[in-house]
Amino acid sequence: MVKEKTVGITGASGALGKELTKIFRKKGFKVIGFTHSKNDYETEIDSPNEWIEWHCGKEFLLIEHLKKIDILILNHGIYDVSKKNSSYENSIEINALSKFKLLNLFEEIAMENNSSIAKEIWINTSEAEILPALNPSYEISKSLIGQLVSFKKNLLDKKAMSKLKIKKIILGPFKSELNPIGIMSPKFVSNNIYNIANLNIFLIIISPNPISYIIFPIKELYYFFYCKFLTISKFIN
Numbered sequence: 001m002v003k004e005k006t007v008g009i010t011g012a013s014g015a016l017g018k019e020l021t022k023i024f025r026k027k028g029f030k031v032i033g034f035t036h037s038k039n040d041y042e043t044e045i046d047s048p049n050e051w052i053e054w055h056c057g058k059e060f061l062l063i064e065h066l067k068k069i070d071i072l073i074l075n076h077g078i079y080d081v082s083k084k085n086s087s088y089e090n091s092i093e094i095n096a097l098s099k100f101k102l103l104n105l106f107e108e109i110a111m112e113n114n115s116s117i118a119k120e121i122w123i124n125t126s127e128a129e130i131l132p133a134l135n136p137s138y139e140i141s142k143s144l145i146g147q148l149v150s151f152k153k154n155l156l157d158k159k160a161m162s163k164l165k166i167k168k169i170i171l172g173p174f175k176s177e178l179n180p181i182g183i184m185s186p187k188f189v190s191n192n193i194y195n196i197a198n199l200n201i202f203l204i205i206i207s208p209n210p211i212s213y214i215i216f217p218i219k220e221l222y223y224f225f226y227c228k229f230l231t232i233s234k235f236i237n
Helices: 015-026 059-066 085-111 136-154 158-163 186-197 212-232
Strands: 006-010 030-035 050-053 071-074 119-124 164-171 203-206
Touching (some): 030 059, 071 085, 164 186, 203 212
Parallel strands (some): 006 071
């Protein structure tokens, strides 16, 4: 009997999270939805099988839930337009540091996993990792998580790579509560995320901007060679 695979999605109550949930449910996956909102959601045919309420800064409390997951999709985030210092702190904590903490926790779990099938983690960084998003705090936080994911992926040793597959999701503007004038629909984006992820590649780029399909692979190629240099030269252990 084939074990039912479990997918965890942060930001599951958002526009993209809902569409990703629908796809995975239709494909026969069990879905655990992680949300910052008060956990009073119902479980329906198109909703997660299970809802988990969590808060940034307390990622360690999710360890037992993360152990059940085969594919973890980090999709949560905020778009704070305020110019106050707090907006930068909140954006960096939620859009970058909380995702990195969950990535590290999931990596530790994957390293202890005895299954021959590697666990997977997909991280939504955004085009704002490089391109302007008309919001400095958002751009800074996305640039940070983008760099952290690239370094993490390229500095994994062979054993770690056999146990954990990391995928970076680069999205252009799609319609959501954070971006009501987005060009792409969440359904279109989620379908493409699922299909491209099955190609077993690191970068998942979905954007109406052709520049993204040029600059992001070049950027990742730079990180690949840079990390190889660091490893071969033994600048890092």
